Amino acid sequence: MNFIGIENLRLTDRNxxxxxxxxxxxxxxxxxxxxxxxxxxxxxxxxxxxxDKRLSTADLENFISNKRMELKKMVKxxxxxxxREKRKELYGVEEFNNPxxxxx
Numbered sequence: 091m092n093f094i095g096i097e098n099l100r101l102t103d104r105n106x107x108x109x110x111x112x113x114x115x116x117x118x119x120x121x122x123x124x125x126x127x128x129x130x131x132x133x134x135x136x137x138x139x140x141x142d143k144r145l146s147t148a149d150l151e152n153f154i155s156n157k158r159m160e161l162k163k164m165v166k167x168x169x170x171x172x173x174r175e176k177r178k179e180l181y182g183v184e185e186f187n188n189p190x191x192x193x194x
Contacts (some may be wrong), residue, residue, distance in 0.1 A: 091115050091149055096124065099168045101176060105129060107169060108139065115144055120148050124161070131170045133162040
């Protein structure tokens with residue numbers, strides 16, 4: 091099981107995003123859904139969703155556990171972009187006056 095990347099990252103709820111984790115398994119590309127739980131633009135937690143039966147649930151959960159920090163860093167720029175796009179779509183602005191943004 092070789093990790094290739096995350097595709098189709100999308101906001102599924104106000105503080106939740108979903109994406110398809112792509113793996114190479116026995117020469118084939120297989121998908122597993124990862125759910126990212128968010129607070130502002132930070133990913134707090136990652137959970138396994140539906141996945142191809144060729145991948146073991148235990149192996150995928152171990153992968154998430156071992157690569158948690160790398161996965162969080164990988165999706166952060168996309169989460170920021172998705173949040174900006176959603177704000178623009180809903181409110182017509184890309185940024186609110188966020189009092190927490192400039193805290194040390």
